[in-house]
Amino acid sequence: MSRFVQPVPPPVDPYAGDGLLRSWLERHLGPAGHAAAKGRLADLAADVAGPLRAAHADAEAHPPALVRYDPWGARVDRIDTSAGWQEQRAAAARHAVVALPYLPDARGTWGAAARVVQHALLHLYGPESATFSCPVAMADGAAALLSLPEVDNGVRDAWLPRLISTDPAVAITSGQWMTESQGGSDLGRSSTIGRPAVDGSWRLTGEKWFCSAADAAMAVALARPEGSGRGSRVLAPFLVPRYAVDSPLAHGLAPGAPAPGVTVHRLKDKLGTRALPTAEIGLHDAYAVPLGDPAVPGLVRAMTLVVVTRVHNAAAAAGGMRRGLAYARAYADVRHVAGGALSSSPLHRATLGTLAVDAAGAFALAGHAFALLGRVEVGADPEAAAELRIVAPLAKLATGRLAVSSASEYVESFGGAGYVEDTGVPRLLRDAQVLPIWEGTTNVLSLDVLRALTREDAGAPLLARLAAAVDLARPLSPVLADTLAGAAAQLGDTITSVTADPGSPAVLAGARGLALRLAYALTTALLVEHAAWGDEQAALAARLWARRWLRHEEIAEDAHHHLDLLC
């Protein structure tokens, strides 16, 4: 009897096969703008389906290693990474996944929507990046911080061009050293101290507990300028060169030499993100340059970086969900159960269709956050800035949770094969779990949303968007319009009542529920907007999303019937 060998699911083109991504770009960029982006997106999609998939597998199979000493006993604290990781680094530079929104020709072509194009690149790149998407996010955050007018021109000129270079031989990434063992969420407990040196640079001393991209050439570290007092507001961002690069600010070190005062204690042994070196790092009078005036409370400046990394996190979540869906769909076509293709099972189709609704919602949330970010950066648009204040944490928290629950379903949809490492499927789940943790856990971001609502009136732009979407929804579906109107009215009442007593235990305990309800209503509105522009898939997704997340109804039957349109 011959042995059965399961046919391998065919590779998926993540750009050509993603109708929602393409119509989103058509709407946000216009036909000419989308046409101008197509070459870049198709090139990246081809790499993602081919060489980067292999590089991803190599980087996962060969995790980073810490080399503490050179052969002659000199302390080097070097982090060796795999060929696959290096390939990811080169691809990130070549495809401009960090650089795009900073490139003058991109801003000339797309204006504020250069961030929309970047989001599309990240959507394609992230799931096959072996989590190089993390250094990408932090490099982008550092570039945004360095772009602030408060930052010294010399510092900016020395480092920004490398962060946004598209030449793999020149491009660098950045780490982000914030978390200390006594507190990641509670930055007020940070104890790293900064002291000025005579030459205008600073020296940092302290311990950083989670430092991802520890192989990066630089990091942005938070430190407490000596004498500045307690709390988190006074913490200031500093640039710490990790390895000397050819820069006047690398204080005369030979290129590649480790900067003095930075000790890598060990690499973390993590559940996922295995190719990504995450280290515990000690700073002992480590050379640093301030990013802005350290005498001016600096947490606000650092938030420029954090907002960028949060929206990247949302993009990573949504991109991973879309890729998992594409893999699961392809597998269902080639796997046979109960006398037919798995993809013809109404129950399996309903499972995939429900996941497709979630993937569409996550994509819209992440996409909206990037669109707002572009408007803030390019147009200095105050309305966009007010909305981004609440959309960044909402997008991050809602997509992070969806990514984990979806990844679990994707693994299950492969049956036992989904649990076996060399299929490449288990990493979907491992790598999803970091998304709700770093850059603010779900609860910590919910409290941030509560602060934004009660202290900064951040509910107003959201409620205005919901009200406008109710009108747009009416011609599409009166039931959808009524559902959204009901949700908006309830949210308005809740915001009024929490603002009256923001510190009460009941309000604090309910912060996560409120944040998720806001995110679900916002997502409905975003899908409605896209549907009203003329996208049929978004119209269906909006109706099913609203039933699933606002009315808590079962959508299996529709998800099964309309799977082809939803994917």
Ligand SMILES: Cc1cc2nc3c(=O)[nH]c(=O)nc-3n(C[C@H](O)[C@H](O)[C@H](O)COP(=O)(O)OP(=O)(O)OC[C@H]3O[C@@H](n4cnc5c(N)ncnc54)[C@H](O)[C@@H]3O)c2cc1C
């Ligand atoms: C893979 C990975 C990579 C990372 N990379 C980096 C990096 O490069 N740079 C960096 O700076 N950090 C990094 N981190 C750290 C990450 O940002 C922190 O772990 C995270 O912010 C949570 O902080 P914590 O670990 O101190 O947990 P805690 O803050 O102690 O949280 C523990 C629990 O308490 C809850 N909690 C905390 N405060 C409150 C509150 N006020 N009310 C209610 N609940 C609360 C949280 O939701 C959580 O469930 C990384 C983490 C991981 C897992």
